[in-house]
Amino acid sequence: MPDTSPRGLTRLAFGGDYNPEQWPESVWQEDVRLMREAGVTMVSVGIFSWALLEPAPGAYDFGWLDRVLDLLHSHGIRVDLGTPTVAPPAWFYRAHPEALPVTAEGMRHEFGSRGAICHGNADYRAAAAAITTRLAERYGSHPALAMWHVHNEYGVPVSACYCDSCAAHFRRWLATAYGTVDAVNEAWGTAFWGQHYTGLEQINPPRATPTVGNPGQALDYRRFTDATIRENFRMERDILHRLSPGVPVTTNFMTALSQCDSLDYWAWGREVDLVTNDHYLITDGRRTHVNLAMAADLTRSVAGGAPWLLLEHSTSGVNWQPRNPAKAPGQMARNSLAHVARGSEGAMFFQWRQSRRGAEKFHSAMLPHGGTDTRVWREVVELGASVDSLSTLRGTRTEADAAMVWDWQSWWAQNLSWRPSEDHDARERADSFYEVLYDRHLTVDFAHPEADLSAYPLVVVPALYLTTEAAGRNLTEYVRDGGTLVVSYFSGIVDEHDAVHEGAYPGALRDVLGLTVEEFSPLLRDDRVRLTGPDGEEPTGDVWTEFVVPRGAETVWTYADGLTAGRPAVTRHRFGRGTAWYVSTRLDTRGLDAVIGRAADDARIAPRADLPRDVEVVRRSGEQGSYLFAINHTAADAKVPLDGPGTELLTGERAAGRLAVPAGAVRVVRLDG
Incomplete structure (x- = not known):
């Protein structure tokens, strides 16, 4: 590479x-x-310097930046040089007020902050291309230049614009994505509430409506917005690649x-x-x-x-x-x-x-x-x-023990209006699952739901409301081939258009989980349910319950009270050479840890009870060797076992056996061999 x-x-x-x-x-x-x-x-x-670099249209002042880069170079300091396209000058907006973004309610933002950009505006694109070109021509081979830094934090604080220019661009995007208006109608389910279109020209962005709008349209507008912003990045990146070859762009x-x-x-x-x-x-x-x-x-x-x-x-x-x-x-x-x-x-x-x-x-x-x-x-x-x-x-790489499936598009879809419970939060579930894995001292890779998962003995799915058929097949094959999967509730429900998969819930994940869900039964705020399970464990759940029907899966924990009392709450399904777990409620930390612990046993991941809580141990390795990081986030001294002897790089001391890590300190050992 x-x-x-x-x-x-x-x-x-x-x-x-x-x-x-x-x-x-x-x-x-x-x-x-x-x-x-x-x-x-x-x-x-230079990230926010457009107004100084181009104080008037087409009039450039690079003298000050020349002196800065030369000064840094003379002192051996490399430069990540920004294209300042996150902050167009006041004169630009005075000439092109339509480049300021418009909210779904029809309010146009004003100049005076940062990132106030309609990414579908042709005048903005032309101006951004011009300043990027001039910068690349002048500094593309400057000896201080280490890499190019395009724009700044795309999507923050404004991503979507709902102006007429974006409406026209959205229609072009739909024509490319779907081909015909009939295909759009089918994808969005516009037969509901009489939303049928007879021509693409009738479609606008999902602007403010009297009540909830079409969820398929809203989801596609998120995709369109992301794609439009990415078009602008690619435009600048390609200019920099052409005029400043060999310099990485980020x-x-x-x-x-x-x-x-x-x-x-x-x-x-x-x-x-x-x-x-x-x-x-x-x-x-x-x-x-x-x-x-x-x-x-x-x-x-x-x-x-x-x-x-x-x-x-x-x-x-x-x-x-x-x-x-x-x-x-x-x-x-x-x-x-x-x-x-x-x-x-x-x-x-x-x-x-x-x-x-x-x-x-x-x-x-x-x-x-x-x-x-x-x-x-x-x-x-x-x-x-x-x-x-x-x-x-x-150049070394971090070694991971498990994987977590995450998909931004599923998050977008789940966050649309009128879901069974506003208390169910995909990000919160990801945080909670991750924290349990972290406390078990497992380093986690994240994976797209359609990515190759074969390298991981354990894969967790904290929230995957939108699950494509391809993702469902991928997770099913992962378990069939010997993997251990843990899936949380309200996953596998809809396809890429936010249409519910045919048949019983959980749609694309029914077979691998070995169950169906007859009905969701979200809980009222502050309500709790108690679960009973092996070894007398009685964790609690809140936010969500379900009427689960095993179809091959075994019941491990059962609801002890609430509407779902006596029904399965947590199940385990032997499938092919692997095992799939399903969690149908929002478990407390103790309960979730118990599930993950049993799944880790299925995955043959040995527990790491010799590592203290909040003492982080991570390994990087490569041709250069193997490095063990021990980070003590606690107020007490700790000791971490080493696989072998090595040199602690921050102190220069030799280390072997158990590495002493003082309270609040970091130690990094380059292991011998």
Whole structure:
């Protein structure tokens, strides 16, 4: 495979977004001096600079950017150069107000923030292509250039636009996808509520309606929006490939399931040369390191298991949540190195120098308002040295123990209106299943439902409402061939058009699960049901129950009360050479762990009881060797067993037997052999 790592970068990436245009030029020399002190190897430049680079239509000013890139190059700092197309200038919107996006209710957004773009607007596309071309022509062979950074966080904060231009583009998209209006009518089920169309020209985006609109139309508009944004990325990417050959092109994803739901990252992962991701902790009182691990695993999976790059995270608190606590001492290093453990080729931040003005002036940075005599700065310098000591692991891959099936399009479909219970949340189920796997010290790959699953002894499906026939066959064959599958409720229900599969629930998964579901029976808020099962276990469930009829599956747990009392709650089906489990309620953590534990036994995954809770152990390996990461998220010292002797890279000490990991610390052992 071609090398898609940042060009000329021989160490792990360490640095952040650098916005010198916010500061007088006299500050730049101090910036690069301090970057060298902190161990910075790469910075992202120019992401929001369109108005300065093109202050008037067709009039360009590259002088300041020339000086910035030359200065960085002279100090050995590589550049991730942005195309500034996320923030068109005020003059552009004055000339083309129709490029501002329109909401489903018909309100047009105004200039004055970021990402306010109608991606179907031809004038925006032409202007974006022009500035990208000029940048590529000028800097495509600059010696500081490591990679190209297109746009910024596509889909945030606005993805869909409902203007007339997008309506016309949507009709063209439908013509390509379906061919005829009759095919659209069939896919959307427009015979319901008299929504039948006799011509494609009659179709508009799913704008505000008196009550719920057509779900098939809404789902296709999500697909259309994603495809339209991706068209714009490909346009810029292709310009850069043509004018700056050999330099990888990326755009920063936001794969954390809580932060961006508008893009299908399985499709996006195939478009970039290097997968990069932005991740920010959601400090809602939960164990934030678990969601961080989940986001990193998901990003690595979008990259097909290949190394990827954390392009943004925070040194300490952010500014956009209701409450923004600082990170505890040592937490920045743990966060950063946890991403590296799970496949990132470095740790980058937003941003280098903390802004004095603007909406994000209270967002933490590598160089805080308080300067170098601060805890954050001292931790940044220490982290820079730690990241540098790990550079020999470049190119290695993270080893996974199990897989979780996830599909953005199924999530879109499940989130449409009028489902059996608004309390059932696909993301919450993914979080909960992942947390149980995490606490069992299993490293997780994520997989598209139609992907090859044969490498995994255990596959979990926390929420797959939309299940294509191909996905159903794939999961069935996985179990038939010897795999162990765990499926949660309300999966297998509809096809790609949000049409219920013919026959009894769970549709595409009936055979592999060995059961049917006669009826869903969601619970009222705060209602609970009790389950009885083996060894006297009595977990509880909430949100959802079902009337399950075994058709080959054995009942493992039974509902003890509620409308479904006496009915199966959790089943196990021996199918071919494998086993499929089904969970028909939202189990509490104890119950879900019991199910996963029994499924792991079926999969012959040995329990890892010798590892303490919240001590994260992950392995990366490759031709360069094998590296074991031990990350202690607790306030107590811990010990981790090693497979053999090796060298701990952050301290330089030899390690064997049981590795001591101090409270709140990280240890990375390069194993001998």
